[in-house]
Amino acid sequence: MNIKEYVVGKSRLAKKASKKLSYESTLVKNKALLNMSEAILKNRNYIIEENKKDVENARKKGISPSLIDRLMLNDERIEGMAKTLKDTAALPDPIGEVTKMWKRPNGLRIGRTRVPLGVIGIIYEARPNVTVDASALCIKSGNAVILKGGSEAINSNMAIYNVISKAASEAGLEDGSIQLIDITDREAVNVMMKLNEYIDVLIPRGGAGLIKNVVKNSTVPVIETGLGNCHVYVDEDADFKMAEDIIINAKTQRPGVCNAMETLLVHKGIAAQFLPHLCDKLKHIGVEIRGCSITQKIVDGIVPAVEDDWATEYLDLILAVKVVSSIDEAMDHIYKYGTRHSEVIVTNSYANSERFLKEVDAAAVYVNASSRFTDGGQFGFGGEIGISTQKLHARGPMGLNELTTGKYIIYGSGQIRQ
Missing domain, CATH: 3.40.605.10 (Aldehyde Dehydrogenase; Chain A, domain 1)
Known part of the structure; x- marks a missing residue:
């Protein structure tokens, strides 16, 4: 032929x-x-x-x-x-x-x-x-x-x-x-x-x-x-139950799709309280966790994260976890490693939610909801032909x-x- x-x-x-x-x-x-x-x-x-x-x-x-x-x-x-x-x-x-x-x-x-x-x-x-x-x-x-x-x-x-x-x-x-x-x-x-x-x-x-x-x-x-190196940032005053539900859904419902979460960022003020219970649940589901040095101190049995982990779209039951000092550090991390696809903040702070919406550069930015909703059907479009992460002509589903x-x-x- x-x-x-x-x-x-x-x-x-x-x-x-x-x-x-x-x-x-x-x-x-x-x-x-x-x-x-x-x-x-x-x-x-x-x-x-x-x-x-x-x-x-x-x-x-x-x-x-x-x-x-x-x-x-x-x-x-x-x-x-x-x-x-x-x-x-x-x-x-x-x-x-x-x-x-x-x-x-x-x-x-x-x-x-x-x-x-x-x-x-x-x-x-x-x-x-x-x-x-x-x-x-x-x-x-x-x-x-x-x-x-x-x-x-x-x-x-x-x-x-x-x-x-x-x-x-x-x-x-x-x-x-x-x-x-x-x-x-x-x-x-x-x-x-x-x-x-x-x-x-x-x-x-x-x-x-x-x-x-x-x-x-x-x-x-x-x-x-788009490649979907998507993040969830859990803010200092986030509701723990809500955050857990969003993280587990975003990572495990369908890990092989582009709107699945790949990196979790957690404010240092809540990391010691929040991470142990969450990591136990994720491990029970079968998620491999690759964490920063602080995460490794808080939770036993964490694989050390390397630089490439922050930039990787795993499309699998693997999650990179990093403890950050502030919302600014979280947004800087997203700016450096994100693919402009879908980014999430879990917070009860109106000021921080508005900052996140305004300052994070992505096709879809969420407050208190799973990144898995970045989808043409979920947005009411009937379906989608793709999720554009560029800025010319079309962006998002x-x-x-x-x-x-x-x-x-x-x-x-x-x-x-x-």
């Missing part, structure tokens, strides 16, 4: 489909999404059986349990994917929305309206739900999508694609609106990164290596989605509005420029 010709062919089809999709009616787009939802449920056994092949291959390769959890599909997750499609259909269509309109002294009425980006390429790793999330959001926002999943999930992605692309076409959506690059050779990604003629934007979702490669080497514009750009529309009555 000539990989370049194959990828260019898929991209050309997507570009052709994007023209009609850009002005497709909301009715047809919603019908496609609902058809896709029904098809996912109807074909759940087929999808789960194909997913089992990927999970078994991952286990043979020795992939960590937390990453296998990201890969695995079951009835509950299949129903979640179907719900994402239904929820997206129920959202307002952003395309054609006039976001502002004004009149100039010469009588011209100038407005700005939302239009699709065009063709969106999604490059992602072992998360088969992304195949559905990305397709749903791209279709509703009038964009064609080219999906390039990782080799770990190839069988799952192909099964999902076979089901949803057929359902979309049967609903009247333009053929080619959803494309899957169903080869695992990494050269396919290299080709996509140079296809400015056909692809309007690339969104990489995955580990540091993938994101760095795409950002560094792509000539197609990139929206950088990327829903429908973030997959659009603007176009100026001007109404005149014969005006000419003097």
